[in-house]
Amino acid sequence: MSVPSYWNQMSYPNLWVEKYGTEFRYRPDSVLINTPTAFRKIFGPTGNVKKANYYKVWPRNVDTHNTWNATSIEMHSRKRRVMNYAFSESALRSAEGFLHANIDRWLELLGSLAEKEGEWTTSLNMCDWMNWLVFDILGDLCFGQSFDMKENDSKLRHVPEMMVGFLELIHPIGWGPLGPAWIWMKPRGLDWLLSVASPPAVVQWQNFVDKCLADRTRVQNDLEKHPKPDNEVRKDFFYWLFKAEDPETGKRGYTLDELFGECELLTIAGSDTTSVVLSSAFFYLARRPDVQTKLAKEIFSTFSNYDEIKSGSKLHSCRYLTAFLEEALRMTPPVSAEPAREVLQGGTTVDSHYIPEGLHVSTGLYCLSFNKDIYPEPFTFRPERWIVADDSHVGSSSDSVTKAQSGFCAFSTGSRGCVGKNLAWLEMRIVIAKALWTFEVKADPTNKLGGGDAQGKPGRQREGEYQTYEMFVSNRRGPIIQLRKRS
Secondary structure (H helix, E strand, O other), X not given: OOOOHHHHHHHOHHXXXXXXXXXXXXXXXXXXXXXXXXXXXXXXXXXXXXXOXXXXXXXXXOOOOOOOOOOOHHHHHHHHHHHHHHOOHHHHXXXXXXXXXXXXXXXXXXXXXXXXXXXXXOOEEHHHXXXXXXXXXXXXHHHOOOOOOOOOOOOOOOHHHHHHHHHHHHHHHHHOOOHHHHHHHHHHOOHHHHHHHOOHHHXXXXXXXHHHHHHHHHHHHHHHHOOOOHHHOOOOHHHHHHHOEOOOOOOEOOOHHHHHHHHHHHHXXXXXXXXXXXXXXXXXXXXXXXXXXXXXXXXXXXXXXXXXXXXXXXXXXXXXXHHHHHHHHHHOOOEOOOOOEEEOOOOEEEOOEEEOOOOEEXXXXXXXXOOOOOOOOOOOOOHHHXXXXXXXXXXXXXXXXXXXXXXXXXXXXXXXXXXXXXXXHHHHHHHHHHHHHHEEEEEOOOOOOOOOXXXXXXXXXXXXXXXXXXXXXXXXXXXXXXXXXXX
């Protein structure tokens, strides 16, 4: 099947930056404005926009809208109020134990890939290993048990690729000529036809989530009938969502169909986005030994032992770790293209441009992240751009850091901003800190998977840039790395 020219451009968004600058119309009804002020306006409280019809392609049926794909502002507001309950401070505290259990076991298994103590491991694809870790964490948090994809005898390691197949299929339908017909059919009782006609990747993914949800619901229903002492209750995200009430109405927050949609959302949004950034982080760790050394030095000077690496003031005091992750998020935004927004009645004005009702306006998140006026030398991985220089840190001027922060868009912003942002930050900080406490990292000298190719197509020629491929979230391959336990 031939790929539309639009789809080729979506694979190389840095060409947009270089060719068109910060403002351009990419369809007759759609405009991108890639500046910090435009980003804050469009996604902020005065944007006068709603999610575009593209998002209506995604719901499994008319009953499974979730916090991400709901285009109705009223529906989203209700769902977001309930979802916030699952990401409360108490919920995040209970989630941390699941993070550590999976990360510790993951690092143990990675270490076992070395034939002898003190030797480098065999080469491993960090994209795969990161997928398995993050899916296992989401399994623990959403469905009551780790999927154990990281274990050598796992029968579920195909699931991340199954999800990728689902995303690669549905995403182009949303933007293609079939999108309006697909959307038209959904509320007219034709969900059954869509389910029968769905390709195997879609059916397999939905069956997998169905089973996980049914198993976890059974456990929760048993708990409701036979209560246990509070300290014996498993308080994962499903627990909080199952019990959640709408704070405005006092009614139960989600029906079981809605719960399906939210758990599927958390699994996709929480796994694919975090694993993309962490795969990128290992790509740059392996290729920038100076950055790795500086980061390891900060971790060893902050913590006295491995078990101290947990949420709290010490972890938050690691300024270089935070800057390193901010730079990984900038160079590898989990959502690289534009989150589509439709202008509401009355129109909107963005950076002095009036956009009439019914048109699309948005910001290309990759394009903003590589805006050279905001990020000098945008294709250089430089954590120091996020740190104000002082006596103890090499960094940048205060004005430069403020400008960088103004363009930071990895978690979106406003009422549609990422609800799991705090969990993602905690997860990324713990993974990198514990990994560098345990291992040195180096690139496989014989395999450059993950980087660009000097002989590749325009936009893919930077060997030092981690390559991603747009399917709403960013798909990627590699890097291939080796690890060695620190003495």
